[in-house]
Amino acid sequence: EADIYQTPRYLVIGTGKKITLECSQTMGHDKMYWYQQDPGMELHLIHYSYGVNSTEKGDLSSESTVSRIRTEHFPLTLESARPSHTSQYLCASSSDRPSTDTQYFGPGTRLTVL
């Protein structure tokens, strides 16, 4: 089991609300990632970070934002949730050691926006 945690596991919320999805890891990994995955579909990278104060947008455009103030913590925020944001959000991390590309995933947050 990977030491990477996501809360909440499930969230049902109304349109227009601000939400923050939490992700934390205790492995000391510098690299962290957020993916969005619709049921039965592939994962799409929406944000990543290679260290504290470093954040980049991924391949899939997202209205969410992220921050990386501490190595172990990589929260994702939606300022105003919409039904189109309904999806599963997966957080992952990986080591900065050369040639080590394996990513460790959290259990995911399933978000439903009504």
Add this chain to the structure above:
Amino acid sequence: SQQGEEDPQALSIQEGENATMNCSYKTSINNLQWYRQNSGRGLVHLILIRSNEREKHSGRLRVTLDTSKKSSSLLITASRAADTASYFCATVFGNEKLTFGTGTRLTIIP
């Protein structure tokens, strides 16, 4: 468009049989990885094969890589009910971000 495409999209076999799923990709890679995802959960890393390797084993898993055809296969031998999951290949090139395929949904029938 996604880097990897898995084939088949879904596969159902009897417990004890072998399961083979394939992955094709489009660009050069540093390595290719296979992950498993149980329903509604996060992904678990299974195995990594580097671009200069042709075959790798891990327990009941065997992965092959053919860089000339830009394809990989994952073989699960002597399948068990607990192997029921979705399996994704993911490729890494250059900046070390993973690009995931579309996944194969494997069902093992007891």
